[in-house]
Amino acid sequence: MNKHNVEKIVFTTRFYALITAVAVLMFSSINVLAHGMSEADKQRAIEAGLPDYILLGAGHMLTGYDHLLFLFGVIFFLSRFVDIIKFITAFTLGHSLTLVFATLYTVQANYFLIDAVIALTVCYKGFENLDGFKRYLGVASPNLMWMVFGFGLIHGFGLSTRLQQLPMGDGSIVMKILAFNVGVELGQIAALTAMLGLLAAWRKTESFKRFSVMANTLLVIVGGLLFLHQLHGYQHTAFADNFPINTDDHAHIHEDMAMEAKSNILERYPRRMITPQPSLQDEASHEHGDGAYHSH
Numbered sequence: 001m002n003k004h005n006v007e008k009i010v011f012t013t014r015f016y017a018l019i020t021a022v023a024v025l026m027f028s029s030i031n032v033l034a035h036g037m038s039e040a041d042k043q044r045a046i047e048a049g050l051p052d053y054i055l056l057g058a059g060h061m062l063t064g065y066d067h068l069l070f071l072f073g074v075i076f077f078l079s080r081f082v083d084i085i086k087f088i089t090a091f092t093l094g095h096s097l098t099l100v101f102a103t104l105y106t107v108q109a110n111y112f113l114i115d116a117v118i119a120l121t122v123c124y125k126g127f128e129n130l131d132g133f134k135r136y137l138g139v140a141s142p143n144l145m146w147m148v149f150g151f152g153l154i155h156g157f158g159l160s161t162r163l164q165q166l167p168m169g170d171g172s173i174v175m176k177i178l179a180f181n182v183g184v185e186l187g188q189i190a191a192l193t194a195m196l197g198l199l200a201a202w203r204k205t206e207s208f209k210r211f212s213v214m215a216n217t218l219l220v221i222v223g224g225l226l227f228l229h230q231l232h233g234y235q236h237t238a239f240a241d242n243f244p245i246n247t248d249d250h251a252h253i254h255e256d257m258a259m260e261a262k263s264n265i266l267e268r269y270p271r272r273m274i275t276p277q278p279s280l281q282d283e284a285s286h287e288h289g290d291g292a293y294h295s296h
Contacts, residue, residue, distance in 0.1 A: 013145060045166040050179040057183020060162060061191065066118045066226055067155055068191050072127030073219050074148060076212070079203065085147050088192065094152020095159060096181055102160035103177050111161035112234035118158050119226035123149040125218030159184060172223075
């Protein structure tokens with residue numbers, strides 16, 4: 001077996017191991033990959049000044065796996081600096097508009113549903129990078145610049161739903177929103193710097209061309225898993241009465257549902273199949289043709 005085949009097998013094994021790990025993490029707990037505003041963030045925001053909002057914005061972007069995955073897809077094949085600036089500016093304008101105005105005018109939506117749509121933007125970018133429109137649909141890809149701007153609007157709405165969870169207290173609401181947005185941009189710059197460095201180094205290796213298809217396939221798969229994860233989170237908020245607060249109770253609910261389903265199946269069988277049979281020692285036990293054993 002040559003070196004190329006060994007390298008491909010190792011990468012494929014790690015690829016599927018990563019997919020499995022992501023799936024387990026997502027569905028083991030509703031809060032595992034949640035990047036919302038924690039209770040600590042909410043308490044800190046009560047007395048927070050503008051620098052604190054900058055830090056909150058930067059931290060939220062750096063932990064925003066869905067935003068970062070989308071950005072990674074956008075710059076994956078971009079090598080010219082002018083192209084990178086052009087697309088990132090379109091994305092930044094889009095998410096800044098909805099972040100500022102949706103927060104200022106208190107435009108709200110269920111943040112799990114918004115994050116589910118954001119997850120689909122990750123799927124879209126991976127699919128577009130795979131030339132999926134021409135290869136599988138036989139049509140040209142939509143204008144990427146406008147798509148990135150439009151997706152930026154959606155991402156900004158997602159950021160706004162998180163910011164609106166904070167008690168902004170007294171002071172200028174506008175300044176706090178702008179400070180949070182500045183933090184988001186700083187976090188985005190930091191993340192992009194790391195991504196561009198990684199991609200620039202990777203493009204110089206032979207593995208980039210061989211594994212770029214697999215990397216973008218991974219984007220589509222992870223985006224799909226994130227979409228399912230966010231829909232599960234939406235169920236918890238839309239149908240809260242069906243899900244206990246305690247996570248252990250939540251696990252027991254699923255077990256109870258399974259037991260109930262099993263019980264319903266058993267009830268469909270004739271009584272003769274589910275009524276305990278008499279032991280050989282209980283000679284007085286008998287039945288009258290109705291399947292129910294009894295004794296006098």
